[in-house]
Amino acid sequence: MSQKEFSDQAKLLKILANEVRLAIIYSLKDTEKTVSELVEEIGSEQSIISKHLSLLRLNNIVADRREGNNIYYKLLTPCAVKFLSCATDVMREKKEYLLKIINQKHQR
Amino acid sequence: MSQKEFSDQAKLLKILANEVRLAIIYSLKDTEKTVSELVEEIGSEQSIISKHLSLLRLNNIVADRREGNNIYYKLLTPCAVKFLSCATDVMREKKEYLLKIINQKHQR
DNA sequence: TGCGTATATGCCAATATTAACATATTGTCA
DNA sequence: TGACAATATGTTAATATTGGCATATACGCA
Numbered sequence: 001m002s003q004k005e006f007s008d009q010a011k012l013l014k015i016l017a018n019e020v021r022l023a024i025i026y027s028l029k030d031t032e033k034t035v036s037e038l039v040e041e042i043g044s045e046q047s048i049i050s051k052h053l054s055l056l057r058l059n060n061i062v063a064d065r066r067e068g069n070n071i072y073y074k075l076l077t078p079c080a081v082k083f084l085s086c087a088t089d090v091m092r093e094k095k096e097y098l099l100k101i102i103n104q105k106h107q108r
Numbered sequence: 109m110s111q112k113e114f115s116d117q118a119k120l121l122k123i124l125a126n127e128v129r130l131a132i133i134y135s136l137k138d139t140e141k142t143v144s145e146l147v148e149e150i151g152s153e154q155s156i157i158s159k160h161l162s163l164l165r166l167n168n169i170v171a172d173r174r175e176g177n178n179i180y181y182k183l184l185t186p187c188a189v190k191f192l193s194c195a196t197d198v199m200r201e202k203k204e205y206l207l208k209i210i211n212q213k214h215q216r
Numbered sequence: 217t218g219c220g221t222a223t224a225t226g227c228c229a230a231t232a233t234t235a236a237c238a239t240a241t242t243g244t245c246a
Numbered sequence: 247t248g249a250c251a252a253t254a255t256g257t258t259a260a261t262a263t264t265g266g267c268a269t270a271t272a273c274g275c276a
Contacts, residue, residue: 007128009195013125018264022114022121035223048265050224060202069222069273079201081195084193087117093187094168105148120262126234143253157234177243177252 015059020044021052023086024073028062029081032074123167128152129160130192132181136170137189140182 016022023042027033035053039046053073056062062082065072075081124130131150135141143161147154161181163169169188173180181188 001131002135003127003131005245006127006134008191008199009192010125010127010130011193012199013121013130014263017118017121018127019111019114019118020264022118023109023111026109026114036221046223046268047225047271051264054128059199066273069220071223076205077198077201079198083191083194083198084117090187090191091116091120091186093185097184098168103218120231144251153236154253155237155255159234162254174243174253177250179253206241 012059015055015061016080016083018052021047021056024049024052024056025061025075025080026084028073028075029078032065032072034070034072036070038073115203120167122161122190123169124188128156129164132157132160132164133169133183133188134192136181136183139195140173140180142180146181164185164190 012057015024024038027038027041035043035046035049038053039049042049053062053064057073059063060076062073063076065074125135128150132146135146135149141149143154143158146161147157150157161172165172165181168184170181171184173182191214
């Protein structure tokens with residue numbers, strides 16, 4: 001892997017590395033939603049949700065579509081959800097390792 | 109998914125979302141290495157590599173082992189590498205989507 | 217046209233992240 | 247013990263990220 005590849009990957013991870021943006025991605029995983037619906041569901045202020053949506057849109061993680069006064073957002077890269085479950089795996093693996101270590105200490 | 113789960117996941121992603129740390133993880137993917145080896149390979153300053161290693165160690169992504177003057181680091185969660193390839197998938201999927209869009213525009 | 221609703225954006229302050237440098241720590245060996 | 251090699255840590259300044267608030271924009275409808 002080249003330095004540019006690491007840098008690109010780091011940029012992508014930074015986009016995903018935010019509580020609100022993760023909630024948005026997860027919420028859009030199998031259906032499009034309006035901003036209001038996301039605001040209601042996630043519980044952050046409207047302007048905050050909008051800003052995170054802008055960032056995700058600028059980076060082509062989501063796409064928007066206007067319908068009257070509402071703007072619907074959908075996930076462009078369903079793979080992003082698989083990616084999140086992959087992150088969950090890493091956390092589980094970490095946890096298991098820690099438990100193993102703790103058990104070893106107790107056995108001494 | 110609960111808010112705490114999103115927050116935990118975001119924390120993990122933040123740890124991984126750095127060019128140097130990605131290079132370290134990738135470099136350790138199938139063999140342990142000393143700090144000097146990582147410095148040589150990655151090309152950042154020693155204190156910088158050390159600090160990133162500390163962060164990874166504190167978060168149980170890597171573990172260290174002293175052997176004389178050298179300290180060997182190894183990856184604790186091999187899953188982290190799979191995770192990175194998963195990130196690469198997301199980027200590829202994004203790119204493919206964009207190409208598709210561009211082609212559609214040209215066909216009009 | 218004017219008003220209400222939905223959404224986006226600009227600005228600012230607080231906080232987090234990072235690199236760079238200097239210095240400290242820990243071990244080896246003479 | 248002293249000098250050196252490998253690594254870690256403290257401090258600081260620059261920059262990036264974030265949330266909160268105010269305001270702007272876009273649309274529908276009367």
